[in-house]
Amino acid sequence: MDKGEKINIPTRDTSEPxxxxxxxxxxxxxxxxxxxxxxxxxxxxxxxQGGGKGDGKASNSGEGEDDFVFQLSREEFLExxxxxxxxxxxxxxxxxxxxxxxxxxxxxxxxxxxxxxNIIRSMKGAMARRIALRTPYTRRLKELExxxxxxxxxxxxxxxxxxxxxxxxxxxxTKANAVPFIDTFDLRYNNRIKEPTPTTRAVMFCLMDxxxxxxxxxxxxxxxxxxLLYLFLTRTYKNIDVVFIRHHTTAKEVDEEEFFYSRxxxxxxxxxxxxxxxxxxxxxxxxxxxxIYTAQASDGDNWEGDSPTCKELLVQQIMPCLQYFxxxxxxxxxxxxxxxxxxxxxxxxxxxxxxxxAGLTSIYPVFRExxxxxxx
Amino acid sequence: MKSSSxxxxxxxxxxxxxxxxxxxxxxxxxxxxxxxxxFGLDTYPNQIEIxxxxxxxxxxxSVGMPLGYHHWSFGKQFLNVERRYKRGHMGLxxxxxxxxxPCIAYLMEENTMTMQALVIAHASxxxxxxxxxxxxxxxxxxxxxxxxxxxxxxxYIAGCEKRYGVSEVESILDSCHALMNYGVDRYKRPxxxxxxxxxxxxKEREEYLQSQINDLWRTIPVVEKQxxxxxxxxxxxxxxxxxxxxxxKNAPLMEPWxxxxxxxxRKVAQxxxxxxxxxxxxxxxxxxxxxxxxxxxxxxxLITDGFMIEFLQSHTNVVAQPPYNSPYYxxxxxxxLGFAMMSDIRRICENPTDxxxxxxxxxxxxxxxxxxxxxxxxxxxxxxxxxxxxxKLIRDLKLFSVLDDDSHNTLExxxxxxxxxxxxxxxxxxxxxxxxxxxxxxxxYNVNLRGDRSLTLRHTLHDRKPLGESTxxxxxxxxxxxxxxxxxxxVHADGKTELTHECKVKR
Numbered sequence: 001m002d003k004g005e006k007i008n009i010p011t012r013d014t015s016e017p018x019x020x021x022x023x024x025x026x027x028x029x030x031x032x033x034x035x036x037x038x039x040x041x042x043x044x045x046x047x048x049q050g051g052g053k054g055d056g057k058a059s060n061s062g063e064g065e066d067d068f069v070f071q072l073s074r075e076e077f078l079e080x081x082x083x084x085x086x087x088x089x090x091x092x093x094x095x096x097x098x099x100x101x102x103x104x105x106x107x108x109x110x111x112x113x114x115x116x117x118n119i120i121r122s123m124k125g126a127m128a129r130r131i132a133l134r135t136p137y138t139r140r141l142k143e144l145e146x147x148x149x150x151x152x153x154x155x156x157x158x159x160x161x162x163x164x165x166x167x168x169x170x171x172x173x174t175k176a177n178a179v180p181f182i183d184t185f186d187l188r189y190n191n192r193i194k195e196p197t198p199t200t201r202a203v204m205f206c207l208m209d210x211x212x213x214x215x216x217x218x219x220x221x222x223x224x225x226x227x228l229l230y231l232f233l234t235r236t237y238k239n240i241d242v243v244f245i246r247h248h249t250t251a252k253e254v255d256e257e258e259f260f261y262s263r264x265x266x267x268x269x270x271x272x273x274x275x276x277x278x279x280x281x282x283x284x285x286x287x288x289x290x291x292i293y294t295a296q297a298s299d300g301d302n303w304e305g306d307s308p309t310c311k312e313l314l315v316q317q318i319m320p321c322l323q324y325f326x327x328x329x330x331x332x333x334x335x336x337x338x339x340x341x342x343x344x345x346x347x348x349x350x351x352x353x354x355x356x357x358a359g360l361t362s363i364y365p366v367f368r369e370x371x372x373x374x375x376x
Numbered sequence: 377m378k379s380s381s382x383x384x385x386x387x388x389x390x391x392x393x394x395x396x397x398x399x400x401x402x403x404x405x406x407x408x409x410x411x412x413x414x415f416g417l418d419t420y421p422n423q424i425e426i427x428x429x430x431x432x433x434x435x436x437x438s439v440g441m442p443l444g445y446h447h448w449s450f451g452k453q454f455l456n457v458e459r460r461y462k463r464g465h466m467g468l469x470x471x472x473x474x475x476x477x478p479c480i481a482y483l484m485e486e487n488t489m490t491m492q493a494l495v496i497a498h499a500s501x502x503x504x505x506x507x508x509x510x511x512x513x514x515x516x517x518x519x520x521x522x523x524x525x526x527x528x529x530x531x532y533i534a535g536c537e538k539r540y541g542v543s544e545v546e547s548i549l550d551s552c553h554a555l556m557n558y559g560v561d562r563y564k565r566p567x568x569x570x571x572x573x574x575x576x577x578x579k580e581r582e583e584y585l586q587s588q589i590n591d592l593w594r595t596i597p598v599v600e601k602q603x604x605x606x607x608x609x610x611x612x613x614x615x616x617x618x619x620x621x622x623x624x625k626n627a628p629l630m631e632p633w634x635x636x637x638x639x640x641x642r643k644v645a646q647x648x649x650x651x652x653x654x655x656x657x658x659x660x661x662x663x664x665x666x667x668x669x670x671x672x673x674x675x676x677x678l679i680t681d682g683f684m685i686e687f688l689q690s691h692t693n694v695v696a697q698p699p700y701n702s703p704y705y706x707x708x709x710x711x712x713l714g715f716a717m718m719s720d721i722r723r724i725c726e727n728p729t730d731x732x733x734x735x736x737x738x739x740x741x742x743x744x745x746x747x748x749x750x751x752x753x754x755x756x757x758x759x760x761x762x763x764x765x766x767x768k769l770i771r772d773l774k775l776f777s778v779l780d781d782d783s784h785n786t787l788e789x790x791x792x793x794x795x796x797x798x799x800x801x802x803x804x805x806x807x808x809x810x811x812x813x814x815x816x817x818x819x820x821y822n823v824n825l826r827g828d829r830s831l832t833l834r835h836t837l838h839d840r841k842p843l844g845e846s847t848x849x850x851x852x853x854x855x856x857x858x859x860x861x862x863x864x865x866x867v868h869a870d871g872k873t874e875l876t877h878e879c880k881v882k883r
Contacts, residue, residue, distance in 0.1 A: 010547075010554075010856060012547075014452055016554065018556075019843065020815070020816065020843070020846065021814075024841065024842050026779070026780070028790060029777065029808075030775050030778075030808060032697050033698070034699075039796065043786055
């Protein structure tokens with residue numbers, strides 16, 4: 001196809017070509033807003049980049065079109081970036097680990113602790129009760145007052161009947177006032193109930209070989225791979241713990257800075273890192289609460305006798321706890337014992353994946369390969 | 377009918393606040409309708425819809441078609457509009473109005489009451505009456521059937537996408553869009569678009585067309601003598617300017633459904649053809665009427681001073697014409713030119729000067745409503761300007777004409793607003809709106825029937841203006857539709873032809 005034979009296919013892009021006039025030729029343009037030109041004036045041609053100014057024809061036929069640019073939000077970008085990829089084995093864990101609860105508001109109750117008293121509700125209740133309980137007294141009061149007023153028109157204030165009425169009014173007032181302002185009966189409490197929430201916590205283990213054979217370039221590749229995985233996980237999980245473990249002959253949990261930049265070298269015993277990871281899982285990340293992902297990067301150069309130990313560790317102890325284990329071998333050469341042992345693990349566990357990365361450009365393809373949607 | 381009763385009853389303003397309600401819109405619509413009818417505007421019934429800005433951008437991007445078929449270019453347009461709108465680079469369209477019966481106008485819900493009333497007057501009475509009255513629209517579009525046809529087109533294309541795949545359909549649409557401007561009949565009246573027959577007939581047409589094509593390429597053994605006779609004969613016998621029509625009828629390898637899609641694009645292009653030719657008139661007419669109608673309402677006391685100030689402000693923005701040396705200048709504003717010309721015609725009718733009497737003896741002092749109506753009905757941009765652009769307007773706008781000839785080193789000012797310049801300027805301005813000089817003149821010249829079936833186009837040079845850079849790309853689109861090699865020859869003024877572009881297709 002690209003062997004010199006010309007095949008003409010329209011380009012598939014966002015341009016919309018049409019037949020149009022190009023530059024040149026003879027054209028007469030009418031412009032508005034003459035200031036000081038008179039017929040016959042010769043004007044130097046305005047420079048080309050001056051927009052449509054001298055060249056009214058182009059801008060005349062419509063609005064000039066901007067370059068076609070649009071913005072993607074970070075989410076949209078990641079959406080495209082990780083399109084068709086999925087985290088394997090996710091559903092099972094989500095269903096299995098509903099062990100977290102959160103409190104949500106759910107109306108009001110009549111009992112509770114003082115801190116939860118809802119004042120507005122309580123006062124409304126109290127007012128309603130007060131009105132209700134006072135009504136018989138106030139009704140009677142009004143009747144008596146009306147009666148007294150009519151009597152006062154014809155009699156003196158010390159008429160026995162009036163005095164009697166005044167007595168009763170006083171009595172009723174005391175009774176009405178005795179209705180308590182607020183009663184325990186009125187109190188309302190904000191109600192909260194527990195709702196189970198599916199756990200969305202995940203921890204990601206980054207395991208990297210920092211033995212002498214891992215040079216800067218390989219570390220860089222490993223780092224990029226880890227970042228990719230991290231971004232990918234953030235799409236599913238809100239909070240992700242990241243644990244960095246580096247190892248040569250011994251393994252050590254380190255922070256991000258040290259993980260990527262510190263210079264420490266030595267031989268290679270991969271199992272040391274796996275052991276440490278297992279310990280950390282047991283101590284801090286119970287499998288019932290956490291989704292656990294592991295990414296391991298190495299140049300595959302392990303001490304010969306250690307590789308079977310690694311396999312044993314993985315098969316016996318680690319893999320059952322994990323959601324996914326991704327192993328990338330950063331090497332352009334022949335695979336060594338570690339790869340061969342890991343191949344056995346892959347056979348036993350479908351959620352174990354391994355790929356090799358030859359250079360920077362193959363990181364993304366490899367990543368896609370690892371997380372490609374399994375079509376059943 | 378009830379106009380007399382409403383006039384006498386309502387003397388206080390229809391509304392005071394800038395918030396609109398459906399009731400208020402109805403009231404304004406009634407009043408505007410009454411005034412418009414008094415002025416003798418003849419319109420289709422109106423259908424007014426209120427939509428959000430998001431929907432407005434959406435409608436915008438499908439070139440104002442409410443039921444556009446799917447194509448990515450509309451999405452591209454949408455993103456562009458959205459971006460510019462969000463950055464505040466453009467106020468969104470005040471309105472979108474569709475040439476259909478009933479005439480559908482979209483108002484944006486964010487607008488104030490004033491703007492809604494302005495838009496109703498502008499779109500539902502201004503544009504509407506133009507659609508109904510102007511001869512181009514009467515000849516070329518069929519307002520009754522367009523919505524039906526669009527529904528048919530949308531469904532048909534969606535159906536093709538399902539059957540033949542989205543990318544197949546998309547590539548055909550891409551190619552058709554590239555040639556859309558060359559998919560119109562300029563002189564022949566197309567048959568009326570019929571709504572239901574359309575889909576009924578479509579199958580029939582498919583089969584018929586296919587048989588036609590086969591006939592064209594049939595290799596009948598012919599007598600030697602006959603062959604020498606036909607040697608010189610070209611196909612088509614006359615050059616064809618409707619490229620898409622020619623493709624639809626004659627492309628040898630096209631599937632029937634592809635022909636139907638070409639046909640749909642052709643119909644849509646044809647539907648928009650009058651709008652492209654009447655931009656100045658159409659906008660000028662609508663602007664003139666919203667201005668006149670709302671002023672009338674103000675005189676009657678139906679709208680408040682505040683309303684009027686807001687209206688005048690946005691009206692002034694619409695008809696602003698930056699001078700040629702302003703950074704905001706982007707050609708002549710069709711709203712300004714159209715509005716100024718419409719107002720000027722009214723002025724010439726009502727208060728003609730001696731100059732007007734000399735230039736426009738037949739309209740000076742005539743009934744302005746009749747004259748304007750006549751102008752609206754019987755012209756398109758180029759003839760309208762040729763007929764009605766007055767010296768006074770040329771002076772007001774300070775128009776001048778510049779000659780840009782690539783054989784000279786400098787630009788030359790050929791005319792300004794003086795006695796010797798008026799006619800020159802008018803003639804030059806007419807050329808701006810003459811579609812046949814604005815677009816390259818390209819025709820289908822010949823098909824090599826006996827050889828490689830290659831298609832030859834001819835571009836006739838006008839004022840030595842060459843073809844633009846995208847020509848090769850368009851030819852590729854054409855070659856995809858045609859299926860065989862496509863060539864472009866350029867015809868020079870002295871009659872010499874030269875092969876300028878070629879797009880080879882190997883079979």
